[in-house]
Amino acid sequence: MKSLAVLHASQLITLAGTKGPRAGAAMHELGIIRDGGMLIRDGKIDSVGPSAEIEKKSSGAEIIDAGGRVVLPGFVDAHTHLVFAGNRLEDFERRARGESYEQISKAGGGISYTVEKTRAASEHDLLVQARKHAEWFLRCGTTTIEAKSGYGLTLEDELKILRVMGSLNEQSPLEIVPTFLGAHAVPREMDADEYIDLVIGQMLPRIATEKLAEFCDVFCERGYFDVGQSRRILTAAKKLGLKVRIHADQLSNSGGAGLAAELEATTADHLEKTDEQGIAALKSAAVQPVLLPGSVYALGSFDFPRARKMIQAGLAVVIATDFNPGSSPTPSMPMILSLACAHMKMSPAEAITAATINAAYSLDRGSQIGSLERGKLASFSLFDCEDYRETAYWFGMPQTHSVYVNGERVSRSGGL
Ligand code: NIG
Ligand code: FE
Numbered sequence: 251m252k253s254l255a256v257l258h259a260s261q262l263i264t265l266a267g268t269k270g271p272r273a274g275a276a277m278h279e280l281g282i283i284r285d286g287g288m289l290i291r292d293g294k295i296d297s298v299g300p301s302a303e304i305e306k307k308s309s310g311a312e313i314i315d316a317g318g319r320v321v322l323p324g325f326v327d328a329h330t331h332l333v334f335a336g337n338r339l340e341d342f343e344r345r346a347r348g349e350s351y352e353q354i355s356k357a358g359g360g361i362s363y364t365v366e367k368t369r370a371a372s373e374h375d376l377l378v379q380a381r382k383h384a385e386w387f388l389r390c391g392t393t394t395i396e397a398k399s400g401y402g403l404t405l406e407d408e409l410k411i412l413r414v415m416g417s418l419n420e421q422s423p424l425e426i427v428p429t430f431l432g433a434h435a436v437p438r439e440m441d442a443d444e445y446i447d448l449v450i451g452q453m454l455p456r457i458a459t460e461k462l463a464e465f466c467d468v469f470c471e472r473g474y475f476d477v478g479q480s481r482r483i484l485t486a487a488k489k490l491g492l493k494v495r496i497h498a499d500q501l502s503n504s505g506g507a508g509l510a511a512e513l514e515a516t517t518a519d520h521l522e523k524t525d526e527q528g529i530a531a532l533k534s535a536a537v538q539p540v541l542l543p544g545s546v547y548a549l550g551s552f553d554f555p556r557a558r559k560m561i562q563a564g565l566a567v568v569i570a571t572d573f574n575p576g577s578s579p580t581p582s583m584p585m586i587l588s589l590a591c592a593h594m595k596m597s598p599a600e601a602i603t604a605a606t607i608n609a610a611y612s613l614d615r616g617s618q619i620g621s622l623e624r625g626k627l628a629s630f631s632l633f634d635c636e637d638y639r640e641t642a643y644w645f646g647m648p649q650t651h652s653v654y655v656n657g658e659r660v661s662r663s664g665g666l
Pocket of ligand 2: 331572
């Protein structure tokens with residue numbers, strides 16, 4: 251049996267606590283152990299406690315001296331669009347000239363541009379690019395991500411993207427939770443009803459039979475899929491056993507939060523334009539909001555979602571990167587922590603809770619990851635700082651010292 255002892259963390263941020271996602275005041279409680287340590291056996295956490303106690307139990311264990319650094323659970327990124335070809339540098343420049351996301355999309359950029367590139371790419375090429383992105387996530391201290399399809403928009407291309415996720419999950423230490431987002435946009439060659447029939451009639455049954463995704467998502471937005479269309483798709487997905495996430499109220503307050511509540515979705519994501527009624531609806535159905543300040547920032551907007559109102563309403567808030575080539579080209583959870591504190595007025599403790607334990611529950615993995623507690627997987631990172639608040643405070647600079655997945659080191663500053 252391989253054992254490993256992490257000793258002398260200035261702060262071991264355990265996030266230990268009650269089962270279930272944390273809401274309200276509980277989002278502040280990080281379960282910090284000063285001069286903390288952790289004993290790991292066969293990739294799982296055996297015990298956590300003061301270093302002196304852990305040291306006594308660790309004869310024969312390989313020692314990792316954290317040297318007064320902060321130790322955090324691996325970040326769990328609950329909203330990414332991991333698999334795509336190319337980039338969107340043209341959109342980026344257009345935005346810098348003042349054009350909006352919707353204008354750029356009409357002028358030939360946007361999701362359709364990436365769809366064209368992704369359709370033309372082979373499964374192998376997509377895997378190579380996704381592997382590079384997986385490395386980026388690990389380097390930032392993220393050890394599990396949710397990943398959405400949605401840049402294929404044909405049966406074969408959506409299957410290709412989901413297969414890439416499956417292969418990457420086997421090849422990379424990064425854990426990937428797949429979501430089918432066939433309803434990301436209506437492809438140029440079809441009208442909406444024709445495409446929805448394809449999603450419901452062919453894509454969903456095939457994906458469910460081959461178990462290629464755990465969740466189904468829809469971009470519920472004017473110009474994409476309205477509430478009625480989103481309801482049809484997500485109801486069909488639920489019947490096939492998929493769980494539901496929704497891109498809701500990103501660009502307009504279009505009823506996405508209400509639909510998420512009605513369908514008892516696991517999460518409603520974005521919510522930049524959601525009003526108090528929408529927040530109350532989410533609360534009534536215990537839907538977790540996934541807030542994505544990276545996309546607000548990268549689109550040059552200041553319309554951040556109302557995190558404080560959501561926390562006050564008792565919602566178990568999650569924050570995520572929304573990693574994608576168009577609206578949020580960042581894999582960095584520390585950057586998201588910074589944005590959450592500076593622009594959504596979350597405390598650093600709330601932001602860390604939202605990026606770890608709450609995110610883990612939103613992916614149905616709350617009993618395996620998201621905190622450093624006995625029995626959980628030993629996925630964690632060391633940060634080059636002494637106080638956990640520094641992970642959100644210093645920004646634009648990597649502070650990740652080393653990253654571990656299931657007790658194995660997968661990344662270290664300066665390379666492995
Ligand atoms: O979450 N909103 C829809 N999807 C992405 C953007 C995708 C793209 O622009 O390529 C998002 O922001
Ligand atoms: Fe998204």
